[in-house]
Amino acid sequence: MRNISELISFIKSTMSMTDVYQPAVILHLLERGGTSTRAELAKTLSGYDEGVQAYYDKILMRWPKITLTKHKVVTYxxxxxxxxxNFHLSDPxxxxxxxxxxEQKIREWIEKKKQYRTLPRIExxxxxxxxxxxxxxxELCGISSKIAPIDIDHIVPKSQADKHGYVAKDNIxxxxxxxxxxxxxxxxxxxxxxxxxxxDFRQPRSGIIRDQSVAYVAGVAHTARKLEGIELRDKLLEKLVGDHARLIDQDSEEQLDIRITDMIETLLAIAQGEGKTESELLELIKQRREELGRLDTGLYLDDNVA
Incomplete structure (x- = not known):
């Protein structure tokens, strides 16, 4: 076991923090004679909210465990x-x-967080x-608010705001x-x-992706900007993923024809980006149907049939 003076030195000089996890773990262990179960520590980090204890169990085993074991502060x-x-606790x-x-490290972190709360709240x-x-x-994992609580996240974090509460996003x-x-x-x-x-995990949902005059709209119309080339193609492919997710969403309240139309619009825009006109694409679809028709009609579930 190490001398506790080394722990004090670590807390004072070595410990760097992106959150309160490390001092919270150390304080918890100090208050319990140096030993605690993983479940008890996860409960401390979660603030006794049983709904998020599983999440903080993973947090505990990630950043605090990795960092504190690396510095030989704890053993798991x-x-x-x-x-x-890993310290003698005989000196009270x-x-x-x-x-x-x-406690001082935790208070400092809390005070640091408070300065962002003075910014205007979301209505x-x-x-x-x-x-x-x-x-x-x-917007990231797709889980429904019926299953898990949904937060409103700042894409560019509040921590990057200037003294007037402004951030730079998309050069604006x-x-x-x-x-x-x-x-x-x-x-x-x-x-x-x-x-x-x-x-920014939001999937573009605008159906206004038709030609080069209105290349891409993401969100509010007056902030739209024209995208071209690879950037446009990548955004369209991102949108296609979102359109597909909407199409197969069995709980969606959107009309099916609207979801289908939006996906077709995106596919047409991708084809146009590759130099194909809408009429050419429709002709290719016709040819493809004829090719498949020579085999049989209807749908194929055989993996060997395209």
Missing amino acids: ERKSLSFVL HAVEEAKELC ASVRYRILKAARGKC MMPVDDERNLQALCYRCNRAKRDQDAT
């Missing part, structure tokens, strides 16, 4: 599913100092529109709570994304 015992501090004054340092009407646009589902300065910077993510995906990532 697989047999008992327990974490053990040193233990109290280590606890206070952990209920905005939240409704974002969830409606996402059809009540997570906008308020951090602007609808163009908001997406619907479930609790798990939002926590996994954290505040270090600015990925």
Whole structure:
């Protein structure tokens, strides 16, 4: 076992934080004589919310476990599913100092987070529109709000906002709570994304992808910009994935003909990007039907038949 002065030195000088996980784990272990089960630690990280304890069990085994074992702060015992501090805890004054340092780190993190809460809050009407646009589902994993709670996520995180509450998205300065910077993510995906990532997971759903005059619309019409070449093709392929997901969504409230039409529009736009006109594409479809018709009519479920 190591001397607790080394733990104090680690907390003061070595420990870097992207969240409160490390000091929370260390403090929890200090308060329990240096040993705790994995389940108890997950409960501490989750704030005693049973609905998210499984998620924090995974969090615990990822960042805190990897980092703290790397620095030889803790040992994880697989047999008992327990974490053990690698320090002698016989000096009560040193233990109290280590606890206070952990609490101080947590307080500093909380204060850091508070500064972002002073920014304007998302109005209920905005939240409704974002969830409606996402059809009540997570933009990343697709889980329904009927199964898991859906958060309104800032694509460009609040942590990147300037002192006036503005962020740069798509080379445009906008308020951090602007609808163009908001997406619907479930609790798990939002926590996994954290505040270090600015990925926009929204699938473009506009049906206005017809020709080069209106190349691509994503969201609000007045913010549309023309895309060309590879960028346009990639966006169209992204949209096709979203259109397909909508088409096969058995719980969708959209009319089937609308979903089919949107997918056809996207396919036509992709073909046009490859130099095919709509009439040429229809002719190719006709030829393909004739080729298949020589074999038989109807649908084939044989994997060997295209």
